[in-house]
Amino acid sequence: MNAAVVVFPGSNCDxxxxxxxxxxxxxxxxxxxxxxxxxxxxxxxxxxxxxxxGDYLRTGAMAARAPIMSPVRDHAARGRPVLGICNGFQxxxxxxxxxxxxxxxxxxxxxxEWTHLRVESTHTxxxxxxxxxxxxxxxxxxxxGNYVIDPDGLAQLHDEDRxxxxxxxxxxxxxxDANPNGxxxxxxxxxxxxxxxxxxxxxxxxxxxxxxxxxDGRAIWESLVAAAGA
Amino acid sequence: MxxxxxxxxxxxxxxxxxxxxxxxxxxxxxxxxxPPNPVExxxxxxxxxxHCGYKHSRPLLSRLPSEGPRVLIGPGEExxxxxxxxxxxxxxxxxxxxxxxxxxxxxxxxxxxxxxxLRDIFTMGARPIALLDSLRFGPLDDRRGRYxxxxxxxxxxxxxxxxxxxxxxxxxxxSASYRGNPLVNAMCVGxxxxxxxxxxxxxxxxxxxxxxxxxxxRDGIHGATFASVDDPEASHRGVVQVGNPFxxxxxxxxxLEVLQTTDAILxxxxxxxxxxxxxxxxxxxxxxxGVVLNLEHVARRAAGMTxxxxxxxxxxxxxxxxxxxxxxxxxxRVFDKWGLHSDVIGEVTETGLLDVRDNGQSAATxxxxxxxxxxxxxxxxxxxxxxxxxxxxxxDALPEPDDPTSAFLQLLASPNIASRRPIYRxxxxxxxxxxxxxxxGDAALLRIKGTPLAVAxxxxxxxxxxxxxxxxxxxxxxxxxxxxxxxxxxRPLAFTNCLNFGSPEQSAAYYQLSQxxxxxxxxxxxxxxxxxxxxxxLYNESGGEAIWPTPVVGMLGVLDELDRxxxxxxxxxxxxxxxxxxxxxxxxxxxxxxxxxxRVAGCPDINLVDExxxxxxxxxxxxxxxxxxxxxxxxxxxxVALAESAFAGGLGVQAPDLPILGRLDEALFxxxxxxxxxxxxxxxxxxxxxxxxxxxxxxxxxGKVGGDRLCIGPIDxxxxxxxxxWSQGLELALAGHAPPG
Numbered sequence: 001m002n003a004a005v006v007v008f009p010g011s012n013c014d015x016x017x018x019x020x021x022x023x024x025x026x027x028x029x030x031x032x033x034x035x036x037x038x039x040x041x042x043x044x045x046x047x048x049x050x051x052x053x054g055d056y057l058r059t060g061a062m063a064a065r066a067p068i069m070s071p072v073r074d075h076a077a078r079g080r081p082v083l084g085i086c087n088g089f090q091x092x093x094x095x096x097x098x099x100x101x102x103x104x105x106x107x108x109x110x111x112x113e114w115t116h117l118r119v120e121s122t123h124t125x126x127x128x129x130x131x132x133x134x135x136x137x138x139x140x141x142x143x144x145g146n147y148v149i150d151p152d153g154l155a156q157l158h159d160e161d162r163x164x165x166x167x168x169x170x171x172x173x174x175x176x177d178a179n180p181n182g183x184x185x186x187x188x189x190x191x192x193x194x195x196x197x198x199x200x201x202x203x204x205x206x207x208x209x210x211x212x213x214x215x216d217g218r219a220i221w222e223s224l225v226a227a228a229g230a
Numbered sequence: 231m232x233x234x235x236x237x238x239x240x241x242x243x244x245x246x247x248x249x250x251x252x253x254x255x256x257x258x259x260x261x262x263x264x265p266p267n268p269v270e271x272x273x274x275x276x277x278x279x280x281h282c283g284y285k286h287s288r289p290l291l292s293r294l295p296s297e298g299p300r301v302l303i304g305p306g307e308e309x310x311x312x313x314x315x316x317x318x319x320x321x322x323x324x325x326x327x328x329x330x331x332x333x334x335x336x337x338x339x340x341x342x343x344x345x346x347x348l349r350d351i352f353t354m355g356a357r358p359i360a361l362l363d364s365l366r367f368g369p370l371d372d373r374r375g376r377y378x379x380x381x382x383x384x385x386x387x388x389x390x391x392x393x394x395x396x397x398x399x400x401x402x403x404x405s406a407s408y409r410g411n412p413l414v415n416a417m418c419v420g421x422x423x424x425x426x427x428x429x430x431x432x433x434x435x436x437x438x439x440x441x442x443x444x445x446x447x448r449d450g451i452h453g454a455t456f457a458s459v460d461d462p463e464a465s466h467r468g469v470v471q472v473g474n475p476f477x478x479x480x481x482x483x484x485x486l487e488v489l490q491t492t493d494a495i496l497x498x499x500x501x502x503x504x505x506x507x508x509x510x511x512x513x514x515x516x517x518x519x520g521v522v523l524n525l526e527h528v529a530r531r532a533a534g535m536t537x538x539x540x541x542x543x544x545x546x547x548x549x550x551x552x553x554x555x556x557x558x559x560x561x562x563r564v565f566d567k568w569g570l571h572s573d574v575i576g577e578v579t580e581t582g583l584l585d586v587r588d589n590g591q592s593a594a595t596x597x598x599x600x601x602x603x604x605x606x607x608x609x610x611x612x613x614x615x616x617x618x619x620x621x622x623x624x625x626d627a628l629p630e631p632d633d634p635t636s637a638f639l640q641l642l643a644s645p646n647i648a649s650r651r652p653i654y655r656x657x658x659x660x661x662x663x664x665x666x667x668x669x670x671g672d673a674a675l676l677r678i679k680g681t682p683l684a685v686a687x688x689x690x691x692x693x694x695x696x697x698x699x700x701x702x703x704x705x706x707x708x709x710x711x712x713x714x715x716x717x718x719x720x721r722p723l724a725f726t727n728c729l730n731f732g733s734p735e736q737s738a739a740y741y742q743l744s745q746x747x748x749x750x751x752x753x754x755x756x757x758x759x760x761x762x763x764x765x766x767x768l769y770n771e772s773g774g775e776a777i778w779p780t781p782v783v784g785m786l787g788v789l790d791e792l793d794r795x796x797x798x799x800x801x802x803x804x805x806x807x808x809x810x811x812x813x814x815x816x817x818x819x820x821x822x823x824x825x826x827x828x829r830v831a832g833c834p835d836i837n838l839v840d841e842x843x844x845x846x847x848x849x850x851x852x853x854x855x856x857x858x859x860x861x862x863x864x865x866x867x868x869x870v871a872l873a874e875s876a877f878a879g880g881l882g883v884q885a886p887d888l889p890i891l892g893r894l895d896e897a898l899f900x901x902x903x904x905x906x907x908x909x910x911x912x913x914x915x916x917x918x919x920x921x922x923x924x925x926x927x928x929x930x931x932x933g934k935v936g937g938d939r940l941c942i943g944p945i946d947x948x949x950x951x952x953x954x955x956w957s958q959g960l961e962l963a964l965a966g967h968a969p970p971g
Contacts, residue, residue, distance in 0.1 A: 009476070009479075009480055009568065009569060010392070010476050010479055010480075012392075012393070012394020012479065012661060013394070013661060015662075015663075016661065016662065016663040019663060019679070020663070049661075050394060051391070051392040051394075051475075051476060051479070053476065054392060054474070054475065054476025054477075054479075055392070055476075056476065109384075109387075109656050110387050110388075110391055110656050110657075110658070111655055111656070112391075112654075112655055112656070112657060112658045112659055112660060113655050139660055141391070141658045141660060141661065143391075203660070205663065206660050206661075206663060209663075211666050211677060211792065212660070212663060212664075212665065212666065213668075
């Protein structure tokens with residue numbers, strides 16, 4: 001499976017993501033540079049976490065207008081998987097590939113900690129091999145993960161089964177204490193209408209090796225590999 | 231603009247501005263055989279400041295052992311020291327203070343401290359893999375104290391998070407002694423292959439000097455001299471720099487890319503204190519060369535800047551690159567790719583001079599050696615009278631606690647003991663995908679990808695102990711940081727340090743500095759851990775009162791096999807708990823004495839033979855896979871150490887029959903060096919006892935792991951309640967709320 005990890009100025013989870021895709025999952029993974037206007041034939045595009053363009057203006061706003069986003073849109077339009085993690089999710093929102101926006105966390109602070117997610121839909125390439133309702137333990141690291149969307153947009157996400165992950169407690173129950181940033185409806189990840197573009201705030205690449213504290217992130221990668229083979 | 235040498239000696243006001251004494255002015259004029267012009271005066275003042283010239287501390291610092299088989303680069307040679315960790319890899323590390331800027335503008339002061347130490351590491355060619363921050367705050371029940379503390383933590387997180395370098399450790403202590411003069415010591419650790427280590431020397435006449443990164447502005451002028459005068463609060467805001475971590479991230483990636491893809495870079499030097507002045511002077515000093523700088527090529531942020539301002543600007547996120555003659559364009563091509571502005575601003579010469587020109591006119595001409603060899607000062611070391619007043623502790627006058635459980639909970643809620651999570655959850659401590667033991671344990675542990683190795687990192691330093699006995703405080707800073715490293719199973723290899731003291735011109739502070747360095751030297755020799763880099767921050771005082779003398783040590787250890795590691799948390803019901811070590815717990819200088827009785831008194835002590843033995847033992851037990859947990863027994867004594875291992879593991883403690891010799895409060899809350907709380911399966915007990923006997927280390931059984939309560943002698947409280955009190959103590963204090971009951 002061929003994967004590209006896009007490097008924007010200020011991306012800082014690019015190397016971690018490439019490491020996991022290549023060394024842990026065994027994909028054929030390489031970087032793609034933000035200023036490039038073409039993307040080689042790849043099966044998967046990952047927009048990694050970090051602070052693209054220093055988060056200046058708005059998180060993801062400048063990266064969303066980078067030259068590489070044109071071939072990324074083409075890739076998405078062909079129905080191929082795009083995964084945006086953390087800042088990558090913010091870029092997908094700014095690019096209009098996913099609906100909604102991010103606010104500052106309700107704590108007003110950056111938060112780096114482990115959270116629990118419930119898989120709400122397995123009908124995406126990132127969750128196809130996971131169990132419906134499966135609880136994944138993944139870390140977050142962001143200051144702006146407080147997802148918002150207008151009521152009609154939220155209703156549409158529900159109606160179309162496009163909420164992919166919700167923050168829950170370790171036992172899988174929704175509660176205000178389990179939501180680390182105030183995101184509406186405890187939303188941690190969503191997908192587009194075509195279901196091939198997924199954005200999520202937590203970092204699966206940080207939870208793919210036992211010695212780093214957990215391997216639940218592998219459910220995402222294994223889904224992508226399975227989806228590519230299907 | 232034409233500068234004419236001043237033949238009139240400068241006024242007192244001008245000398246104060248450049249932080250030179252009149253004697254130093256005359257000394258400089260004698261060395262030059264003429265009076266320095268105003269630009270030269272500013273350059274001399276910057277280079278002879280304590281921050282750059284170490285004029286009060288250099289003679290004392292030479293007492294620290296700095297040699298060892300693993301040392302690749304020792305203190306003072308380059309921007310940071312380097313240690314061999316095996317597999318052809320080296321760790322590069324340094325700690326540096328940003329106390330004075332943080333006292334004025336805490337967010338940017340702390341942020342730019344992080345930015346500066348990161349540059350010190352990647353100038354060596356190393357990729358930064360970890361940050362640690364040693365912080366000291368004034369009381370948090372004071373509005374300004376909270377403003378400083380929250381601002382400092384916010385600034386550290388903002389810079390490090392954006393850079394993508396994990397903040398994996400550090401410490402926080404709160405005391406009235408730091409009111410108005412908080413301490414912000416930032417440590418950075420980098421990883422590099424031996425043969426990639428890059429020098430900061432400017433060598434080879436004709437090689438080109440490239441200035442890259444941010445434009446040069448008026449910010450931060452006199453930051454170095456500012457850091458070397460009393461009472462930062464009385465100074466002005468213009469000396470504090472504003473950081474741009476995004477620019478620094480681009481600099482990091484661009485510099486490492488040039489180093490990896492070309493051999494056109496001969497030297498790299500960051501612009502820190504005194505900006506272009508010290509970076510060019512220090513590079514030429516290392517190369518035994520001179521430099522010509524053409525200031526008209528320096529990109530400016532403001533119009534009308536004078537040569538004086540350009541030379542002394544401390545604008546952040548700038549680097550000076552020495553490129554091979556005729557190859558500057560190869561380097562600049564990579565900077566362009568990363569969107570960074572760069573200019574060729576000068577070249578290396580054989581003159582041995584700093585030759586500063588502005589549009590062809592000479593602005594300053596000074597011998598490099600004069601600038602790199604600041605005059606040094608030594609003072610008589612006289613024991614200050616306060617030591618006799620605070621030393622003796624009359625235990626008979628101290629009542630023992632009526633209610634040990636409530637005394638215990640009060641201690642757990644103390645901002646010096648409570649969970650540090652409210653701080654470290656604001657730091658990205660996982661980015662890099664190497665963090666195996668995250669903040670909250672004894673030492674952070676990072677794997678080294680592609681090898682079986684891991685490195686352990688810890689910072690330590692106790693101002694209260696050092697105030698009560700500067701020699702013991704210095705020794706304890708080394709011993710405790712090494713002990714924390716040993717508790718993961720890693721072998722301590724080398725350390726970096728930051729010495730935060732009051733004015734060396736005051737005899738008490740000079741005595742403290744001298745004694746603390748002697749204590750550090752003794753412990754470093756005993757533990758075979760040389761110093762490889764460091765920083766000195768003197769003149770830490772406000773309102774005429776010096777801070778507690780606070781030596782901070784950043785210790786590096788190496789674990790040869792990541793799989794043979796140990797954590798601080800209990801792991802299994804039924805495990806036996808014991809204390810390793812000969813240290814006798816005492817109330818002298820303890821957190822309990824401060825919290826329960828409001829006293830800072832006593833004579834703390836340390837036995838380095840015991841220290842070496844207990845650390846060797848715990849590492850041997852971990853490598854033999856006999857232990858389930860190992861945790862340093864320090865602030866708050868045995869009861870707190872047991873609670874911390876319980877919270878980390880989510881398992882209770884059954885130790886109702888804890889052996890109590892003498893006073894109850896000493897046994898529960900007394901502190902000593904050289905003690906480690908361990909747990910192990912009952913089947914391992916005989917082997918643990920045998921190893922302890924071999925090393926002549928006393929082993930004291932305490933109880934068992936298990937249940938959902940903390941039963942420690944007469945203390946009996948539910949684990950959940952104790953953990954809640956401990957979890958909320960610092961969080962509530964930072965938010966301005968009373969401690970939990």
